[in-house]
Amino acid sequence: MSVIFILLIVSVTVAGFFLFAFLWGVRGGQFEDDYSPASRILFDDASSEQPANNKKR
Amino acid sequence: MLRTETRHAETSLCYHCGERCTTEEIMIEEKTFCCEGCRMVFSILNEHSLCNYYSLNQHPGASQRVKVRKDKFAFLDDVAVETKLLHFKEGHQCRVRFYLPQIHCSSCLYLLENLPRIHVGVVSGVVNFGRKEIEIVFSDDRCSLRELVETLASIGYEPYISLSDIKQKKQGTSKSTVFRLGVAGFCFGNIMLTSFPEYLGIESADEALRDLFRWFNLALSLPVLLYSAYPFFDSSVKSLRHRFLNIDAPIALAITITFIRSVYEVLSGTGGGYFDSMTGIVFFMLAGRLLQDKTYEQLSFDRDYTSYFPVSVPVVKDGREIPTMLPAIKPGDTIAVHHGELVPADGILTRGTAFIDYSFVTGEAVPVLKNMGELLYAGGKQTGERLELLVIREVEQSYLTRLWNDAKKQPGDRDQGSFVHLVSRYFTIVLMTIALITGIYWQVTDPSRCWPAVTAIFIIACPCALLLSHTFTNGNIIRILGKKGLYLRDASVIEKIASIDHVVLDKTGTLTVAEMQDVSYSGKTLTAKMKKAVAALAVNSSHPLSRAIVDHLAGNERRQLIRVNDFYESVGAGIEGFVDGMLLKLGSAAYTRSEKIAYEGAAVYLAINGAPIGYFQFANHYRDDTDRLLKQLSLRFRLSVLTGDSAGERSRLRQLLDEQAVMLFDQRPDDKRDYVKGLQADGEKVMMVGDGLNDGAALRQSDVGIAVAEKANNFTPSSDAIIDAGKLSLLTKFIRLCKANKQIVVASFILSILYNIVGLYYAVQGDLSPLVAAILMPASSLSILFLTYGGSGFAAKRLKL
Numbered sequence: 059m060s061v062i063f064i065l066l067i068v069s070v071t072v073a074g075f076f077l078f079a080f081l082w083g084v085r086g087g088q089f090e091d092d093y094s095p096a097s098r099i100l101f102d103d104a105s106s107e108q109p110a111n112n113k114k115r
Numbered sequence: 116m117l118r119t120e121t122r123h124a125e126t127s128l129c130y131h132c133g134e135r136c137t138t139e140e141i142m143i144e145e146k147t148f149c150c151e152g153c154r155m156v157f158s159i160l161n162e163h164s165l166c167n168y169y170s171l172n173q174h175p176g177a178s179q180r181v182k183v184r185k186d187k188f189a190f191l192d193d194v195a196v197e198t199k200l201l202h203f204k205e206g207h208q209c210r211v212r213f214y215l216p217q218i219h220c221s222s223c224l225y226l227l228e229n230l231p232r233i234h235v236g237v238v239s240g241v242v243n244f245g246r247k248e249i250e251i252v253f254s255d256d257r258c259s260l261r262e263l264v265e266t267l268a269s270i271g272y273e274p275y276i277s278l279s280d281i282k283q284k285k286q287g288t289s290k291s292t293v294f295r296l297g298v299a300g301f302c303f304g305n306i307m308l309t310s311f312p313e314y315l316g317i318e319s320a321d322e323a324l325r326d327l328f329r330w331f332n333l334a335l336s337l338p339v340l341l342y343s344a345y346p347f348f349d350s351s352v353k354s355l356r357h358r359f360l361n362i363d364a365p366i367a368l369a370i371t372i373t374f375i376r377s378v379y380e381v382l383s384g385t386g387g388g389y390f391d392s393m394t395g396i397v398f399f400m401l402a403g404r405l406l407q408d409k410t411y412e413q414l415s416f417d418r419d420y421t422s423y424f425p426v427s428v429p430v431v432k433d434g435r436e437i438p439t440m441l442p443a444i445k446p447g448d449t450i451a452v453h454h455g456e457l458v459p460a461d462g463i464l465t466r467g468t469a470f471i472d473y474s475f476v477t478g479e480a481v482p483v484l485k486n487m488g489e490l491l492y493a494g495g496k497q498t499g500e501r502l503e504l505l506v507i508r509e510v511e512q513s514y515l516t517r518l519w520n521d522a523k524k525q526p527g528d529r530d531q532g533s534f535v536h537l538v539s540r541y542f543t544i545v546l547m548t549i550a551l552i553t554g555i556y557w558q559v560t561d562p563s564r565c566w567p568a569v570t571a572i573f574i575i576a577c578p579c580a581l582l583l584s585h586t587f588t589n590g591n592i593i594r595i596l597g598k599k600g601l602y603l604r605d606a607s608v609i610e611k612i613a614s615i616d617h618v619v620l621d622k623t624g625t626l627t628v629a630e631m632q633d634v635s636y637s638g639k640t641l642t643a644k645m646k647k648a649v650a651a652l653a654v655n656s657s658h659p660l661s662r663a664i665v666d667h668l669a670g671n672e673r674r675q676l677i678r679v680n681d682f683y684e685s686v687g688a689g690i691e692g693f694v695d696g697m698l699l700k701l702g703s704a705a706y707t708r709s710e711k712i713a714y715e716g717a718a719v720y721l722a723i724n725g726a727p728i729g730y731f732q733f734a735n736h737y738r739d740d741t742d743r744l745l746k747q748l749s750l751r752f753r754l755s756v757l758t759g760d761s762a763g764e765r766s767r768l769r770q771l772l773d774e775q776a777v778m779l780f781d782q783r784p785d786d787k788r789d790y791v792k793g794l795q796a797d798g799e800k801v802m803m804v805g806d807g808l809n810d811g812a813a814l815r816q817s818d819v820g821i822a823v824a825e826k827a828n829n830f831t832p833s834s835d836a837i838i839d840a841g842k843l844s845l846l847t848k849f850i851r852l853c854k855a856n857k858q859i860v861v862a863s864f865i866l867s868i869l870y871n872i873v874g875l876y877y878a879v880q881g882d883l884s885p886l887v888a889a890i891l892m893p894a895s896s897l898s899i900l901f902l903t904y905g906g907s908g909f910a911a912k913r914l915k916l
Binding site for chain 2: 063077093094
């Protein structure tokens with residue numbers, strides 16, 4: 059009985075975490091543009107090409 | 116052999132934009148460029164070591180042949196304009212969003228997001244690829260808005276800033292439906308899980324546990340009722356206020372009754388309630404709605420004239436050009452119109468020779484010559500020298516604008532009369548009747564079962580299966596059509612397309628291609644040498660007819676062109692020059708001293724060494740498969756072709772059409788609209804297919820207006836749907852798919868009725884167990900989902916879409 063009680067809390071917590079992750083992702087616009095992030099990751103880091111006069115944010 | 120040829124062609128392509136180079140003089144580091152503009156962009160990128168741009172994709176740039184005028188963006192210095200364009204400003208930090216139609220590949224992304232390296236004032240640039248937008252953060256003490264836009268323009272990404280940007284700020288798409296769906300899914304899943312023990316028969320010893328699960332379900336159903344289901348309540352309340360029962364009303368009713376009864380059961384300890392069914396309905400409904408409301412972000416169906424017109428135009432005062440915002444232009448002002456710019460208001464030409472390209476308006480790309488003193492209508496694009504116009508009518512009063520405002524589609528008539536809403540009304544009435552009869556029956560025979568039976572009816576018989584079948588079929592059809600190049604404004608368009616019986620087509624720009632001309636030559640035979648010489652002369656002019664001649668004569672071998680000496684272009688008349696020892700003249704009949712032929716279309720005359728040789732005739736180039744499309748359409752629908760052109764192509768068009776089809780020539784925009792109106796008055800459902808602004812009024816008037824766009828994100832008049840020009844030949848199939856849509860909806864509706872009958876069988880007896888409800892609900896939803904998806908997919912496959 060008490061085990062089920064704990065299990066219930068754990069399972070809801072885990073599910074709630076995924077719900078939160080989903081809502082957070084939607085709010086952050088992760089599902090809006092499915093092209094840019096995939097290409098962006100392939101670009102070389104700007105600092106390695108031109109180390110000197112490029113200020114990183 | 117073939118390979119060497121392609122490589123040869125490769126070397127003469129512009130390194131920046133991939134266009135064929137006409138000279139080999141514009142070079143940097145062994146890289147050839149087609150024009151100074153492209154070379155300029157390269158040198159800027161080279162300077163900031165951003166040449167990775169060129170290694171990510173081949174020829175990623177857009178052609179820079181048309182230079183951006185020096186003071187084009189002067190209006191951005193105006194504080195009023197600036198504050199309207201900026202999204203956000205705090206201190207010196209400014210945030211602005213631009214629409215860059217040139218964005219098309221990862222190179223664009225790379226370059227634009229490295230904007231801070233080109234200009235120190237820019238803090239960051241983030242591209243939204245789907246919307247072709249960039250959001251830039253910059254500090255205005257180091258970079259003004261104008262400087263920013265000019266920097267973008269200098270690297271080949273000129274932002275498109277139009278009057279509509281100033282008038283209202285764009286709103287981001289609402290994410291709330293997705294939020295609601297997420298919450299509903301979460302609660303639905305968990306309630307399902309904790310409902311199982313009860314269904315499987317929990318032992319009475321575990322009563323405490325059973326109560327815990329019940330209360331847990333009750334708690335989880337609250338967010339669904341209060342948050343996720345809110346749109347259904349909202350929409351049904353609104354519809355009731357308008358004394359119209361829409362499909363959401365019975366759903367809201369079902370949700371409420373299910374919830375109340377479930378709460379009662381939990382509180383009284385008589386049962387577990389129907390929380391899983393309730394949350395399941397909401398979840399599936401929201402999913403279907405989300406699918407159906409698929410939006411095409413890069414498309415805009417509601418464009419009005421303001422999105423075509425520039426933000427400001429230069430007003431000429433005391434010999435100086437002062438940028439002035441467009442709404443402030445008054446009759447009596449003198450405005451300047453430069454090459455490649457739009458004539459914003461009706462006016463009289465006071466300086467310069469106008470060469471107006473009305474392709475925006477009519478779909479006809481060959482420029483029209485206008486001399487001083489003539490009236491220019493708004494909407495045309497000047498090609499050639501700078502013009503001065505005396506404005507005679509305000510922008511709001513101009514011919515085009517008036518036309519545009521004339522036939523506003525009445526909002527609010529979108530959904531009414533559609534199949535689902537028709538059915539839903541009867542559904543509700545039938546449901547009420549059944550509930551009433553059952554209630555009376557049990558009240559008489561066994562009052563204790565009255566209340567469970569009546570509530571069970573509302574729980575089980577909610578029209579969700581019907582609505583699901585509708586939303587999922589529509590959603591899938593919209594998706595299939597979108598993949599094939601027909602983009603619908605919303606789901607209600609599908610039903611309208613299915614009901615049409617008369618198709619009205621515009622000719623110029625819709626059936627024909629605006630930029631392409633069929634060229635035929637008549638006269639004395641041209642030798643190979645002469646052909647080359649004529650092509651060499653014509654290549655120097657940017658006039659569309661000259662280009663068509665070059666394509667006709669030289670084809671792909673433009674590189675071996677001969678040198679032209681003493682080239683001279685008299686605007687509106689023709690071009691001349693010495694090629695290979697011959698004096699060539701190409702142009703109007705008067706210019707070449709040729710005898711004018713009787714031909715309705717455009718003709719260009721050729722004279723060599725002063726003697727008329729022959730002439731080129733031009734005819735609109737019909738899209739591939741036009742004849743097949745017209746044949747297919749005329750088999751199923753009545754067909755009309757309207758055109759603003761004169762009757763010159765009557766015989767040619769007649770060959771493509773059958774006898775019953777109507778052909779009308781010399782149609783002005785309001786003629787087209789009135790024609791559509793006339794057909795509607797005769798009870799016909801009209802589909803109008805057109806492209807230019809001149810079809811705008813007819814598109815709005817028609818039951819279904821489809822705008823044709825060469826590229827999906829080109830500017831099109833306001834319409835119900837946008838079709839990719841290359842996919843026009845599939846139109847008949849698209850219509851047939853929309854017709855199949857109705858059959859699928861009806862089929863799945865019948866299925867859902869069957870489920871309802873089974874459910875009602877239990878419900879009227881007053882012993883609907885939660886288990887039956889819990890099986891019946893998802894089973895009906897899922898089988899409907901399969902039927903609609905499979906059905907629409909099968910229909911598309913059968914049509915070979």
